[in-house]
Amino acid sequence: MKASDMRTLALPTSPSWRQQLRRLLDACRHHLHSERERAEFMQLDANALRDLGLHRSEYDSYRCEAEGDARRTRRRLGHRR
Numbered sequence: 761m762k763a764s765d766m767r768t769l770a771l772p773t774s775p776s777w778r779q780q781l782r783r784l785l786d787a788c789r790h791h792l793h794s795e796r797e798r799a800e801f802m803q804l805d806a807n808a809l810r811d812l813g814l815h816r817s818e819y820d821s822y823r824c825e826a827e828g829d830a831r832r833t834r835r836r837l838g839h840r841r
Contacts, residue, residue, distance in 0.1 A: 794823065 801819050809815060814822065824830035 797823070 798819060802816065804812075821830065822834075825832050825834065
């Protein structure tokens with residue numbers, strides 16, 4: 761491709777193209793955030809996990825339930841006022 765041809769190239773400006781790009785960027789941000797959270801969780805030692813009542817192997821299940829991607833199957837306990 762010649763340099764003169766490069767000047768005539770333009771990115772599509774339709775709203776649907778922009779929306780698709782925005783969705784892709786949002787998905788990438790969400791994925792990176794999830795990976796950071798997973799890395800933090802995996803750094804917890806066995807005693808901390810036991811105190812929290814969690815197990816490493818169930819992290820993805822906990823995350824999916826918390827984000828609403830899976831039906832809640834665990835009992836939630838909270839403080840009553």
